[in-house]
Amino acid sequence: MIERIPDEDLRADIAAQVENLMKTRSWGLVFQEHRPETVELPHAKIRIRSLVRVRTEIDGGEWVVTRIRRGGVAELRHTKDANNVTEAPVKELVAVWDFSQQIYPGLKSLGRIETGGDKPFHAVINGENYHALKTLLYAYEEKFDAIYIDPPYNSGSKDWKYNNDYVDGVDLYRHSKWLAFMERRLKLAIQLLNPDNSVLIVTIDENEVHHLGMLLERMFPTNIIQMVTIVINPLGQARKQELARVEEYAFFVQIGSAQPTRHTDDFLSDELKTESSRPEKVRWERLIRGGNDARRAKSPQLFFPVFINPQKKSIVRVGDPLPANADRESVEIPEGQIAVWPLREDGTEGRWRCSPSYLRELLSAGYAKVGTYDAKNDKWSILYLGKAQIRRIDDGHIEVTGRDPNGTVIVESRVTNKSLPKTVWNRLSHRAGEHGSGLIKKLIPGRAFPYPKSVYAVADALRIATGDKPDARILDFFAGSGTTAHAVALLNAEDGGSRQSVLVTNNEVSVEEAENLRAAGHRHGDEEWEAMGIFHHVTRPRIEAAITGVTHRGDPIVGDYLDGQPMAEGFQENVEFFDLSYEDADRVALRLEFEAIAPLLWLKAGAKGPCIDRENESWEIPENGTYGILFNPECWSDFTDAVRLRPAIKHAFIVTNSDAVFEQISDGLPSGVEPHKLYEDYLRNFRISEGASS
Known part of the structure; x- marks a missing residue:
């Protein structure tokens, strides 16, 4: 802000006073709060007075466009030296916006997955998160029940997909850049959280844990703030001249009347005792297979009718598969019965999850039943107990207390006392290696993301925040590999909830990838460059794989979740992916950009x-x-x-x-x-x- 003062003497005097104040003021958290930020917008139109960088220059600084000549050549003046002028083709320029500029955002849909019926859609946005947060204020001001973020830890690491080095050599206090970066976004987070009852969760490691704690105390002076220690690597990570690190931290900020949800596990007590006393979740699955690849043609032998009596809500008979080219309308339906087919949300023919013979076995055992009737679409659902639940029944962990008039088993979980989770978590399920990096390898084989969270650690944190809110809205604006959306899907599957997540991530590439791409002649904004960014290379394919049960290569995901549910079955969820766009205000006023703002109206609704x-x-x-x-x-x-x-x-x-x-x-x-x-x-x-x- 001082640099904007036109009077040179006044600028110098104020700078000197601020410097003196920074040196002498020793109480509280003191940092340079107004450190500027900029973001490159590769697809923004270049105009006169645009702030730009030259794509071919790595550290060439920023320029202002003073003129655009015929032939697409721009005349440029350097922002730090008015005498430094040059020219470059417009196609070699990339627009740069600092956060003081007015920007009019929109969203461009990149595609959606629909396997969740009438559940709300999760939204995953590719864009700079500060601008995305401002955008979300229109749709979600004071509407989020929880915000979970895993921001850059400021470790100085260069192998991350996003900038993890927020130390500036000219910073009087080496943490100012990171703190200013965080404060700017947390101010917006406050506006998005429900002031009456919501929770903010911020994870961090030892690099900034104390400074983050002080920042949160300053920004949430009247709220309850607790720090949780989470063991993520019991073997320890050796560091030079330091003790082996096994943990990281999570701050829980309780807003309004919010308080932690009680749980059957306190995350610290003896794990074997806790596991033996934990009630098992009785989960009835939908028989229809979800996912974009669940078409009849893929497995014709899994396309067959299930005849039901709608009055008794009972399954009368399981039919046989139709020949590949046979019309389902040719099947005779006995009077008083309805033929239920595996029809997808869009009305096209899909497939069941199991064969007719296995479904008959389940029906005979009482492990299959008629589900709910969807009056809007005139459709019945068929439910069944998966193999994991049947194993729990066989092992005596789930009790069959009786049968209904249709012969379907009535099952109950064991009831146990719930307690408050403790402030130290030590669970095998929270190991980042196996349930973070290892899970990524299963979901998107051949692709990696450094240090992803355990999906179960994130799910447990969100369970504490939203366990009693099955319809909660949850935001993560440092989405990384997309673990939060995956964790929300796990929670919904566990308790039948309809929680909705909104995720924001940028599309940066790692330092090593950037060097390789430049060597191959590619620049920021090129298709080859964007394909290697976080959003397109990791976040989107990981979430698509988790929901559909199929990897980006088209193969079923191998392995089971900790509750025994096969990963290949995916989840009953809806999700849509977006690019954050930057629109022209005049065109919006003239009603020429409706398509860009249409998704914002949909989100708001x-x-x-x-x-x-x-x-x-x-x-x-x-x-x-x-x-x-x-x-x-x-x-x-x-x-x-x-x-x-x-x-x-x-x-x-x-x-x-x-x-x-x-x-x-x-x-x-x-x-x-x-x-x-x-x-x-x-x-x-x-x-x-x-x-x-x-």
């Missing part, structure tokens, strides 16, 4: 069902959606009538520049429907400005 991604001449309310958009105010009467007929609608977006028209239409909406004004709300809410938040 709950991220359920289809997204309205195209404008039309009147209004639109998607089937099974939770929101509608009125594009033409003259059609307001028909729109409000349609909203009244759809009780699931909770948000209405109204395109108008008139406050009077907006108020009139809002008054016509039924109670419980929240109105939003487009595009004025967007332009006001998305003026991303560093000066407004730090």
